[in-house]
Amino acid sequence: MPPARGDHEARRADVSEAVWRVLAAKGLGGLTLRAVAAEMDASTGLLTHYFPTKRALVRHALVVAEERTSAFARRTPEAEGLASLRAALLDVLPLTPGGAAMNRVWVSSWDASLADPELRANELARLERWRGRLRAHVVSARERGELPEETDADEVTASAAAFTHGLVVHALFDPDRFPPERQTALLDGFLRGITG
Amino acid sequence: MPPARGDHEARRADVSEAVWRVLAAKGLGGLTLRAVAAEMDASTGLLTHYFPTKRALVRHALVVAEERTSAFARRTPEAEGLASLRAALLDVLPLTPGGAAMNRVWVSSWDASLADPELRANELARLERWRGRLRAHVVSARERGELPEETDADEVTASAAAFTHGLVVHALFDPDRFPPERQTALLDGFLRGITG
CATH class of the missing domain: 1.10.10.60 (Homeodomain-like)
Known part of the structure; x- marks a missing residue:
């Protein structure tokens, strides 16, 4: 039965x-x-x-991972502009054991996703949605004068997304050299670089 | 027999x-x-x-991948300083089909490497050797006055390595949005950010 x-x-x-x-x-x-x-x-x-x-x-x-990731995202307070970009990027970094577990799942999924057209399309769409959310923060930062007027929002967004994901990978492999404080300091250094 | x-x-x-x-x-x-x-x-x-x-x-x-990767590395001409840092980072990006295949192998290996202590230690050592080579370029760039005197070589090196690996991942998933010229432009944008 x-x-x-x-x-x-x-x-x-x-x-x-x-x-x-x-x-x-x-x-x-x-x-x-x-x-x-x-x-x-x-x-x-x-x-x-x-x-x-x-x-x-x-x-x-991967559906479970997506649900967990959405639920995990920090309820960022009503920050705007550069502060909201920073909060959104910090949200992604493995700063806590939970964040490390989450990231480990996604990094480990890239092998299967690169090998399977459907999973690859899903991951591509997921990355693009993420960049879309980051882009809104970049545009808001530019409007508030926190980024130079001539900032290309697509380029800065792509750059910030790449920087953050690479840092995720290095911190997962090397948590001793990339403790939370250093990850945060590196992100802040990167943000100083884009504010020109 | x-x-x-x-x-x-x-x-x-x-x-x-x-x-x-x-x-x-x-x-x-x-x-x-x-x-x-x-x-x-x-x-x-x-x-x-x-x-x-x-x-x-x-x-x-993974031994085969390491051999192929070493053989693949572009024989960078006698560049020094920032130009050598740029050349070393360009070497890693998936700018050609061969470079994409190489990167795809490494990105796909992270799943197994994160799960196996020995493979993980090997990958950690590989990342650290790579950062060591990049760091020499960063120090040389600082000595030549191409980077601000107060540049923290470890931080800039970690940041450049993270940025480049994240860009590798995004370009592998999304080659249409990250053609070689855009990858190069994003790297140059990043380098402008660190030159202060």
Whole structure:
């Protein structure tokens, strides 16, 4: 007999939670039905009910990662201009264990995303949405005179996004050389560079 | 009868070549004994002779990637100072199909490297060696008066390395929005920011 609908939904939430724990601990490359089943103390048979293929599991994992990331984003106070750009970039850096886990999941997902046209298109769209949000802060900073009038918003946005993601990677590999204070100082140095 | 030593060496070079082609086409996540065997038109049985485990294959793949990357590095002419820093950073960007393949391999390797202590230590050391080479250019630029006297070489080096790696990732996912000329322009914009 298939489980009742309420049970199914509850179990689905359990599955998502287990998927997230595996992702945060092992990265996307370590995500297997077996690892998720072990995390739930369940059988891999149960898991195949939700994920008939490895690809289905990976796709679900990236949906879970996106939900967690949206929920994680700091409710930035009503900052505007350069302060809001800084807050948005700080939001992305691995300044806390939770932020490091989040970033580790995304960095580990690039392998699969570069290899799969659908996942690649999703990641490309995700990066573009992120740059879109950053761009609004850049434009606001320029309007407030915090960035030079001649600032090219697309270029500064692309540059800030690249800088921040590269710093994410280096800090993930080398947390001892890139503690939170240094990440913040490097970001502030970068921001001084763009204010001209 | 085991193959003669010369055969063995020649076959090993064939294996490395096949490993590299699989890496460049599918990333580290797509690297399997079966894929390498197919690329060589050989049996997976032959491959297990070289790589008894998946981990042995991944370790060899990263050695191959390191060799290819060293061989790929542009023989930068005798530039010094800021010009040499710029040349060294341009060397890393995916400005050509070969550069894109190289970068794709490294970005795809981060999943496995973050999950495996030994691979992680290797990648950490590789990043640190790279920053060490960049730092020499930064110091030379400061000595030549191309960077402000008060430039903190470690900070500018870390910042330039982060910026460049982040740009690599964005350009890999979005080659249409990040063609070579734009990557170069973004790098030049970044360099203007550090010259104060």
